[in-house]
Amino acid sequence: MSETAIKKPRPKHLDLMVIRQPLPAFVSILHRVSGAGLFIMLPVLLWLFGTSLGSPESATAAVECVANPLVKLILFGLLWAYLHHFCAGIRFLFLDMHKGLDLATARMTSWIVLGVSLMLTVLIGARLFLLG
């Protein structure tokens, strides 16, 4: 009897394009995406770090580079990636300690992670790119 139950075609809810992701899954995927993005852009970040700390001439080159709107946009994205990875990472550390595992809390902290990282990105981004 159990065999017939197994043989019956059942829907497999594994198609990422079909299933609706719960919010914590969304935060988790963004954690991976932001981490991968930061890794890929590491040479750019190290270059900026090095040139900004080099001679005054090289620091000027760094400032000129950052003045480019496209570079600003990329840095804005990286700023979000760092902040999201930071906030979601802290959430995962709490989950590791079995804190906030119930669905209601997990959903709430997911919203907090998304909201706080976006808010900080706008605040710090505006400070960095519009004013100075």
Add this chain to the structure above:
Amino acid sequence: MKSRIVVGAHYGLRDWLAQRVTACVMALFTVVFVIQLLMLPSFTHEAWRAMFAGGFMRFLTFLFWLSLFFHAWIGVRDIFMDYIKPVGIRLALHSIVLLLLIGYAGWAAQILWRL
């Protein structure tokens, strides 16, 4: 007959722990960095350099970069283990990432100890 399945080299827990310890180091650095940045009298090239030239901040910054590279190694390796199935390609990608990160560590040291 009972068949025992031997899995892995038991590096799982060590890497899991390392990823969290390095995360804590980076989080701590981030807080210290933001506080130092806010305490700068003015955002000039000299002040920016002086911020990292102090012994404590230089050490902490280097620790941050090393933690980041170790953290990135575990994270990127996990991504490859999830999505890249052919062993040869995965091995090649792992090698490239590992060598890149070792190079970055040297680069970070050179930036900080040139100050």
